[in-house]
Amino acid sequence: MIRVENLVKQFGAKRAVNGVSFSVERGEVLGLLGPNGAGKSTTMRIITGFYPATSGRVTVGGHDVALDPIRTKALIGYLPESAPSYGDMTVHGFLSFIADLRGLSGSAKKAAVHGAVETCLLDSVLYQPIDTLSKGYRHRTCLAQAILHDPDVLILDEPTDGLDPNQKHAARELIRRMGETKAIVFSTHILEEVEAACTRAVIIDRGSVVANGTPAELKARSVTAGCVRVTLAGTAPEAAVAQFGQLPGAARAELLPSDNGTQGRVTVRVYPQRDEAGAIGAAGAALTVAVAQAAQAGGWQVQALSTEEGRLEDVFRSITLPDTVAR
Amino acid sequence: MKKHGSAFTNISGIVRRELSGYFGSPVAYVFLVIFLLMAGFLTFTVGRFFERAEASLVSFFTWHPWMYLFLVPAVGMRLWSEERRLGTLELLLTLPVTLPQVIIGKFLASWIFLAIALALTCPVWLTVNVLGSPDNGAILTAYLGSLLLAGSFLAITSMTSAMTRNQAVSFILSVMICLLLVIAGYSPVTDLLTRWTSPAVVSAVASFSVMTHFDALQRGVIDLRDVGFFLSVIGFALFGNAVIVRGLRAG
């Protein structure tokens, strides 16, 4: 549905987007991650036809944005970063205006506006001037504008920014649900959102794609992925760390700061051995069992035992942090 | 295939939004009152309408270039600068409408607003008809000239308002450009110029002035060259407007 090929955007001396490529099919929700200033918004503005690309190509539903902007824009619903709207209009007036420009009229227009109002829970403020709305409601009004015409493609720049926790949750659910039948790209700084709503995530740093995969694949790149986390009672911390660190398949073990020593409880993280490529071997994969057996042999009481999936935050930081510091 | 509107529905959608924007705010009514008061003051007091004892509206139309010099930029200054400031430009230009449609829609809406203001001066016209028997064809021509003059200033204002996020800056820029177009053919200035340069140069400069072309229409003479002049100023300025908005996005 969306194809981005070698996108470059130059602002004077500044290269905001530097050879970004990805594609999104119908049924996919792509999360766009990256530090501030990475080029997420710029990429989205090029896809939606607001900025022309310096070089590279964007096609949406087979139409080239640069060559056939009107047809492309008709396929897209776009929520810009600042969620702009006309403050002097009422919510209803604003959505009607957008529907007019989307070529909707009569009963189709009525149904479209009604549907968007219902989805974004705007009933209670329908005839209020947008200027007088709270930030979250203004944001939802602009979101309603984006989904009004039931587009095949949604480009949402930080769609949950400024929403309360309930609304954040609702927005994620909405994105996930709509993603079943549409192609969606959304950017966010909230990593849980990626796991909650995305089928795939792309991390952009300084204008380039530095990671592209499913949330699970990305998490597996975290240093803590595949680690065994065990909480014990009835042991000295040092003894447990030493014992687990020597297990076959274990690289090392460390004491976690959570309630160490209190009521004699100890939490230890055991890292599996990895080869050069970072893959975990057979012994590492069986580490959980080995840890459980070692605890039993030592006569320690196991209160909790789990294998860690890794955390997106760690991956995000390890990929993008060195660059941020260097800047 | 997803639908998108025709050029006509797109332009009319934009015109309706802009007009409801004007009439939804008290500023519009304040503007209309100021416009009418100013027109009345200049016509009856400064222009000495009654003392002239003529059945014509010369003392009314003669002031229009000066009146429009400030009032038209006041009407048009927010056209694009406000969209830029609020970020709604991004919304507008990612909808399935073309830039010329947006530019024309915005321009037409403001022009209609100015036309309404102008139409509200009809009591002046009724007055001369009660007092005497003026040449109503000439008056209609003068009204047409006035409307074209307002349109020219408006197109220039539309262009300057695309240059900045700041309404005040856009106002000052357009007043300056419009002032140039007025004084290039304002006789006290042209008389002064003839002292330094050849009359040929002066009349060449004056041919670019709105005064030269408005004078004829104001006297009731329809010359296609005068009408064409105003239409080309409008076309030129709106084209410049498009170039500027495109440039904003090119980065």
Ligand SMILES: Nc1ncnc2c1ncn2[C@@H]1O[C@H](COP(=O)(O)OP(=O)(O)OP(=O)(O)O)[C@@H](O)[C@H]1O
């Ligand atoms: N119109 C512009 N003119 C000049 N530079 C720009 C323009 N728009 C963006 N940039 C620059 O391009 C870079 C990328 O900006 P962009 O807004 O795409 O970042 P982002 O990934 O969306 O960041 P954030 O997470 O803060 O929203 C930034 O360095 C920014 O300063």
Ligand SMILES: [Mg+2]
């Ligand atoms: Mg951004």
